Amino acid sequence: MKDNSNISQELLETIERYYNDTMSKQERIDFELRLDESSEFRTQVEDIKTLILGIENQSLKEQLDVFHKDIPTHSETPSASGIFTFRKLAAAVIILLAVTGFWWFNTPQNDKLYSKYFTPDPGLPTTMSSNSNYDFYDAMVNYKQGDYQTAIAKWDAIQPKNDTLNYFLGVAYLANKNEAKAIGFLNKATQNTDFPLLNDAHYYLGLAYLKDGDIDFAKKNLQKSSNENSKKLLEKLD
């Protein structure tokens, strides 16, 4: 690095934008033109890039040491610690049994059924192609990662809403433990009888009503769904 080439705050931030790929098209074109023309500029950009990379690499390195502490250690004098871990394990199992038992006998039947049958829809595949529905699939990535809050916020912003959107909003709200909102969106999604995911929509709507404590509506919707799980759940409800 050359020490006589001063780097201004503005230049630093421009290079950051370049590095993070947040430049506008025009700015990028101008920037790359300047890169081509001036070797001094190239060195400056290279220097800053190395600084940022160094920060990131060292940060990661230090982070890894923290992660490493959380890897369960094993194979240390197995004879003595073997019994010890067995005891710990036994204690853990007993506590777990006690807790689940307590939970099992203290939650109402419907909640139990709900928890047994509710798993969020796996979502649609998000391929990284140039998709016209970018916003929708962007939120789908959050949804799949279990970040329902963000997915809901992004989907909520899309207008107008179609069946698929209403459906996933409903499931996301349900996964996020907001039955009332889920019922609203899923109801909308079940209006159109040509909707390809209609079966699933009725199933989740049934679950939402079940969670909400409205058994009649739950049954009505489950009856409209030909899902395997719907039938099983219906039998249990009768």
Next chain:
Amino acid sequence: MREAYKIDHQLQLITAIKDNNSIALKEFYTSNYPKIEALILKNSGSQEHAKDVYQEAFISMWNNVRNELFTPQNDSALQGYLYQIAKNKWMDILRSKRFRTTQALTEERMVYLKQDDTVDDHNAYDEKLNTTMTAFKDLGQPCKDLLKTFYFEKKSLREIALDLNIEETSVRNKKYRCMEKLRAIVLASKS
């Protein structure tokens, strides 16, 4: 459909790694370690060796993913890639220790050495990066924290300002001054 779904999962993993998503990084780090530890312990290494080699390999993998040098071909592609890098690194170490005496350069060995080069190449650039890493390691804690939050955790100036309970502009100025400080240390350790 099923295959597409799997590769899709790898793409998500790669996106998360590029974003330095700490949950994803930790999950990936801890879940892949046992296999590599087993390999190194079986091949006359210690747990300490295993940790060092694995961390080095992990950082290489991370850099290559970010520089688009890696594209997933199947569901466990990135896991396999990490394993391969760690294995090669450990082979390097074994070779340098045990085979320091002359060894015939057979054709087979040539191929091995060549493919090694593509996985990690030591050059002047790496050295420059190492200098910067050391400089950052020894940077004062306040600057270190700030730069780490901004560049590694990718928090915005506004978020940092909220966390520290100061003005956004002063975060911006501090960040600049810290970068200048870091740069000065790098320059000083060069000459």
